[in-house]
Amino acid sequence: MRIGSYQLKLEKRVTLSGGEAAIISVLAIIFALALFSSIFILAEINPLFAYREIFSYAFANPYGLPLTINRFIFLLLCTSAFIIPFRAGLWNIGMTGQLYMGALGAFAVLFAFGGKEFRALDLPHGIVIPLMLIAAALGGAVLGAIAGFLKGKLDVNEIVVTMMLNFIAFWLVAHMIKEGGPFMNPGGRGESFELPPSVYAPLIRGIPFTIFIALGVTVLLYFLFAKTRIGYQIKAHGHNPAAARYAGISTFKIPLLVFTLGGAVAGLAGYHYFAAVPGVYKIARNYGYFGDLAFYGIICGLISLGNPLAAIPVALLFGGLSIGGRFVQGKLHVGFGVDYALLGVLMITLVAFQFFYRYKITWAKTGGKVRCGSSSLEV
Amino acid sequence: MWEFILRSLEASTIFTFAALGELVDQRSGVLNVGIEGVMLFGATLGFITAQSTESYLLGFLVGTAIGGLLGFLHGFFSVTLGVDQVVAGMGIWILGFGLTTYIGCPYTGPLGMERIPTILGFSPFFYAGIALAVVSWFVLSKTSLGLRIRSVGENPSVAEVSGIDVTKTRYLCTTIGGMLAGFSGAIYALFYNPVWNYNFLMGWGFIALALVFFSMWNPLILLGGSLLFGTLWQLSLNPQLVLPGVLSRYIWRTVPFVITIGVLLLISTKWFRTRWGAARPEALARPYVKE
Numbered sequence: 059m060r061i062g063s064y065q066l067k068l069e070k071r072v073t074l075s076g077g078e079a080a081i082i083s084v085l086a087i088i089f090a091l092a093l094f095s096s097i098f099i100l101a102e103i104n105p106l107f108a109y110r111e112i113f114s115y116a117f118a119n120p121y122g123l124p125l126t127i128n129r130f131i132f133l134l135l136c137t138s139a140f141i142i143p144f145r146a147g148l149w150n151i152g153m154t155g156q157l158y159m160g161a162l163g164a165f166a167v168l169f170a171f172g173g174k175e176f177r178a179l180d181l182p183h184g185i186v187i188p189l190m191l192i193a194a195a196l197g198g199a200v201l202g203a204i205a206g207f208l209k210g211k212l213d214v215n216e217i218v219v220t221m222m223l224n225f226i227a228f229w230l231v232a233h234m235i236k237e238g239g240p241f242m243n244p245g246g247r248g249e250s251f252e253l254p255p256s257v258y259a260p261l262i263r264g265i266p267f268t269i270f271i272a273l274g275v276t277v278l279l280y281f282l283f284a285k286t287r288i289g290y291q292i293k294a295h296g297h298n299p300a301a302a303r304y305a306g307i308s309t310f311k312i313p314l315l316v317f318t319l320g321g322a323v324a325g326l327a328g329y330h331y332f333a334a335v336p337g338v339y340k341i342a343r344n345y346g347y348f349g350d351l352a353f354y355g356i357i358c359g360l361i362s363l364g365n366p367l368a369a370i371p372v373a374l375l376f377g378g379l380s381i382g383g384r385f386v387q388g389k390l391h392v393g394f395g396v397d398y399a400l401l402g403v404l405m406i407t408l409v410a411f412q413f414f415y416r417y418k419i420t421w422a423k424t425g426g427k428v429r430c431g432s433s434s435l436e437v
Numbered sequence: 438m439w440e441f442i443l444r445s446l447e448a449s450t451i452f453t454f455a456a457l458g459e460l461v462d463q464r465s466g467v468l469n470v471g472i473e474g475v476m477l478f479g480a481t482l483g484f485i486t487a488q489s490t491e492s493y494l495l496g497f498l499v500g501t502a503i504g505g506l507l508g509f510l511h512g513f514f515s516v517t518l519g520v521d522q523v524v525a526g527m528g529i530w531i532l533g534f535g536l537t538t539y540i541g542c543p544y545t546g547p548l549g550m551e552r553i554p555t556i557l558g559f560s561p562f563f564y565a566g567i568a569l570a571v572v573s574w575f576v577l578s579k580t581s582l583g584l585r586i587r588s589v590g591e592n593p594s595v596a597e598v599s600g601i602d603v604t605k606t607r608y609l610c611t612t613i614g615g616m617l618a619g620f621s622g623a624i625y626a627l628f629y630n631p632v633w634n635y636n637f638l639m640g641w642g643f644i645a646l647a648l649v650f651f652s653m654w655n656p657l658i659l660l661g662g663s664l665l666f667g668t669l670w671q672l673s674l675n676p677q678l679v680l681p682g683v684l685s686r687y688i689w690r691t692v693p694f695v696i697t698i699g700v701l702l703l704i705s706t707k708w709f710r711t712r713w714g715a716a717r718p719e720a721l722a723r724p725y726v727k728e
Contacts, residue, residue, distance in 0.1 A: 097539070149523060208698075212705035215650065217470055217523065219701065221643045222694040233687035350636070353531055360524070395539035395635065402535025409528030413518040 065422045074415055080368070082414045083361045087375070090407035094400055101392045108390060112382030122381060124264050128335045130377035132348070134272040135327035136355030137362070137369045138279055139198075142323070143206075143216075143316040145283060145364050147296035150317060151356060152205060152220025153324040154349035155227030156198035160325025161332040161341050162234060163197030164190040165241050165250055174241070174251040183257045190257070191271075194329035195322040201227060202321020203314060210313035228349065235341050243340070250332075250341035259334035266334035268326070275323055279366040292316060327352070350398070354380065357404050363415075376404075441671060441678055446563055447629050449667025451621045453566040455645035456652070456659050457573055458617025462508075463649055464577060465610035466590035466720040469511050470526030472618045473642025474533025479504040479619030480626035481537040484633050485544050493553060497623050504619015505612050507533070512611035516604055519724040530642075538635045548631035562624050567660065569617075574656040586610060590718035593725040603725050618642070640694065644670075647697045651704060653716035669693045 095105030115122040136153045143150040167190045168174065171181055201223050208214040234241040235250040243251050259266045283289040294302040295312045303309045331348050332341050354376050362368035383396040455472055462469050469475075479500035487496025507529055514525035553560060577583040588596040589606045597603050625641065626633065644666055652659035669692060672679065676689040703709060 149527075151527070208702060208705070212702060212707075214698075214701050214705045215647075218643060218647045218650075219698055221640070222647075222698050225640045225694045226691040229687045229690040232690075233685050236687065237685060239685065239687075350534075353534075356527065356531070393539055394542040395535075398535040398635075399539035400535070402532040402539075405531040405535070406528045409514055409520055409525050410518070412514075412520040412524055416519070 063423060067420045067422060068417050069420050071416055071418050076365075078418075079363050079415065082411060083363070083368075083372075085414075086361065086408050086411035087404070089411070090404045093407060094403045097396070097399055097403075098392065101390070103390050103392065108386055108392075111386050111389065112379060115385045116378030116382035122385060124336075125381045126374075126378045127265055127269065128330075129351075129381055130374045131266070131269050131272045132327050132331050132351065133354050133358060133373040133377050134276060134369060135268075135323055135330060136352045137358040137373050138272075138275050138366060139202075139320040139324035139327065140355045140359035141279065141362075141364050141366055141369065142292075142320040143313075144359055145296050146292045146312050146316045147299065148206075148209060148313055148316060149217050150202070150205070150220055150320045150324075151217060151353075152201065152223050152321070153327070153352040153355050155220070155224035156201045156321040156324035157328035157331070157352055158227040158231045158345070158349060159197035159201045159321075160194035160328025161197075161345070162231060162241075162328075163193035163195075163325060164329045164333050165234075165341060166197075167193045168251075168253065168257065169241060173254045173257070174244070177252060177254050179254045179256065181254055181256045183260075186257045187259065190333060191326065191329055194325040194333075196325065198325020198328065199318045199322035202317040202319075202324070206314040206317025206321075209317070210308075210310035216313075216317070224349070228346065231341065231345055235345075241341070247343070249343045253333055253339040257333075258336075258339065261336065264336070266330065266336070268330040268334045271326060272330075273370070275326075276366040276370060283366070288315075324352070351380065354401060357401070357408060360408055438678075441675060443558060445668040445671040446664070447560060447667070448670050449663040449665075450560070450562045450566040451625050451629060451641060452645050452648060452663035452666050453570060453660060454562075454621030454624065455618045455642060456648040456663060457569060457656060458504075458508075458614035458621070459646055459649045460614075460652065460654060460656060460659060461573065461577075461586070461610050461617070462614035463721055464590045464654055464718055465586045465607045466593060466718055466723065466725070467512065467515055467607055467611050467614075468522045468526065468722040469508070469529070469611065469614060470523055470646060471507075471511065471529030471531075471533065471642075472614075472645055473638055473640070474530035475504050475507045475615050475618040476622030476625070476642045476645075477533040477537045477636070477638055478507055479622030480638070481541040481544075481622075481633065483619075483623035484548060484626040484631075485541065487550065487627055488544060488548055491550065493550070493627060496627050497620065500623030500627075501616045501620045504622065505616035507619070508612045508615015509608065511615065512608045515724060516607045516611070519726060522722045522724070534636060541633050542635065544633050545635070546633065548627065548633075550631070552631075553628050560624075560628055562628065566663075570656045570660040577656065587718070590720055593720055597725075597727065603727075607725075618645075621645075644693060644697055647701055651700055653704075653713055654718065655716070666693060666697075669696060 098105040098108040116126045139153045140150050173179055205216050205219045208219055209216045233239050236248045241250045243249050291307045292312060294307055299309055358369050358372045358376060362372050380397040383400055387396045455476055459472050482503045483496040483500025486499040487493055511525055511529055514520045515522040585601050585606055589603050593603045648662045651662050673689045673692045
């Protein structure tokens with residue numbers, strides 16, 4: 059394509075440096091937000107005003123900021139849960155189910171300690187909270203391991219399996235908390251019993267301690283992929299499973315490992331939202347909403363190209379956008395589900411931008427008018 | 438009981454249409470994991486159109502058209518841009534899930550139109566579904582167009598050499614596949630369960646995707662599979678018909694998903710693969726780049 063005396067050319071990328079990848083990712087986000095402003099325009103709201111409201115509520119408002127940080131912790135854990143299998147070339151879209159199982163695991167511990175009957179129970183939080191964390195990680199890990207085992211052993215399509223497990227876990231939660239299920243609230247409101255205040259997660263300046271878990275997991279993952287043998291094996295499996303097998307890397311153990319780890323991290327996300335976020339402290343009736351939010355993890359993982367550290371700012375941004383989106387939805391009377399719509403627009407833009415990870419557009423000034431007489435624009 | 442059988446057949450019709458679309462898609466070598474998203478779009482826009490124009494015909498037309506458009510978009514991503522087809526399919530699904538939640542929300546509630554008339558107890562879609570399965574079987578295995586589609590799915594470079602336009606064939610298949618998925622979504626929202634609620638499909642599209650794998654890419658086996666899953670789905674909604682009072686109704690809802698995993702497991706065993714594994718289109722999910 060020619061514009062004036064410049065030539066636009068499409069070139070296949072041989073390599074993609076981290077800087078180039080970051081630029082593409084940032085451009086994708088900007089493009090998506092520009093595309094998304096059409097929703098505000100259709101609702102007859104100035105998009106610049108809407109975005110200012112979103113960002114100022116999410117990042118500069120004393121009510122909005124803690125919400126953003128809590129959502130950030132949740133998204134970062136979901137993103138890590140997606141990234142671990144993603145680096146091995148496998149798709150974990152089962153964070154939703156894994157976090158439900160994590161929540162059930164955490165509440166099972168409370169149930170065992172009798173937390174359902176007596177809310178005022180003074181439980182030793184130094185023992186119960188670690189147990190809840192372990193149970194949450196285990197719950198998620200078991201569900202993840204099913205997909206990993208089937209993938210490794212029989213090469214069963216992991217996308218369909220993790221999706222099926224999402225629905226199974228969704229209905230299991232419904233079974234546990236509704237219509238006389240074991241975890242049902244004694245008040246009978248179709249939600250789980252509430253956490254005894256003695257085992258509320260410790261807060262640091264209003265932020266649950268899970269923020270250290272989320273950040274710690276990303277740092278650990280970074281070192282896992284950059285420095286360790288097992289990380290190298292995971293990446294080798296991701297590049298080419300067949301070649302990895304010739305190199306002596308088990309094509310059974312790697313899928314099982316990555317899905318178990320991913321599931322465990324997603325399980326912690328379940329603990330975070332249902333047992334650590336101030337003001338929730340129960341498996342709420344609308345638990346499906348938190349499951350849906352886990353899909354932001356896929357987007358964060360893809361935009362950060364599987365780099366756990368790059369996922370931190372992305373998760374923070376999307377956490378803020380989804381919180382701010384919910385806020386303007388009420389304040390500016392936009393329709394319900396702005397955060398869902400944003401999820402969709404971001405994802406599809408990202409898919410289109412995948413193209414630029416493989417190709418680049420180059421500008422070249424063509425020579426004088428005489429040498430290149432092919433264009434009809436030239437006189 | 439008769440009512441139950443009827444409902445099961447209606448449910449299997451929805452699976453039939455969506456899975457047939459995906460089958461055509463995959464036969465040409467393109468994998469679309471996002472049919473649930475296409476179905477959600479077809480259902481939501483079909484529902485809105487039908488409710489605001491009071492015309493079923495327009496509802497189905499719009500549902501099918503948006504499905505075709507999304508199928509075309511998937512073709513654009515996976516054929517022209519050469520994006521990883523799983524990523525593209527995920528994109529279509531999350532787009533459908535996200536945007537329809539936003540678009541459809543003001544329309545939450547029942548459709549409020551007279552029900553579509555039935556022929557001998559069955560909806561017209563039931564007959565159409567069976568006919569379509571037979572027609573697609575015939576076209577795919579007996580006609581030159583079918584040969585063209587299959588060869589593109591098996592070995593695109595050989596097909597290209599023998600004078601077949603790979604790009605055009607794949608676009609044709611992804612668009613038709615999308616139209617069928619959109620139509621099946623419209624059947625759900627306009628006939629099977631004419632009440633709009635957010636993300637109401639809850640897995641229909643993903644089960645349809647799995648059905649294609651079970652069917653060994655044969656439309657007639659697929660028809661049998663959708664009958665089985667239609668019945669299973671209906672059974673999971675009405676467990677009292679078989680085992681009244683056993684387990685909670687929520688546990689029963691997991692049954693179709695558990696069985697899907699079970700069947701996937703079965704067809705992935707070595708025993709099965711060595712016997713029938715060759716049915717899988719060779720170039721499935723692999724982008725074709727002309728040298």
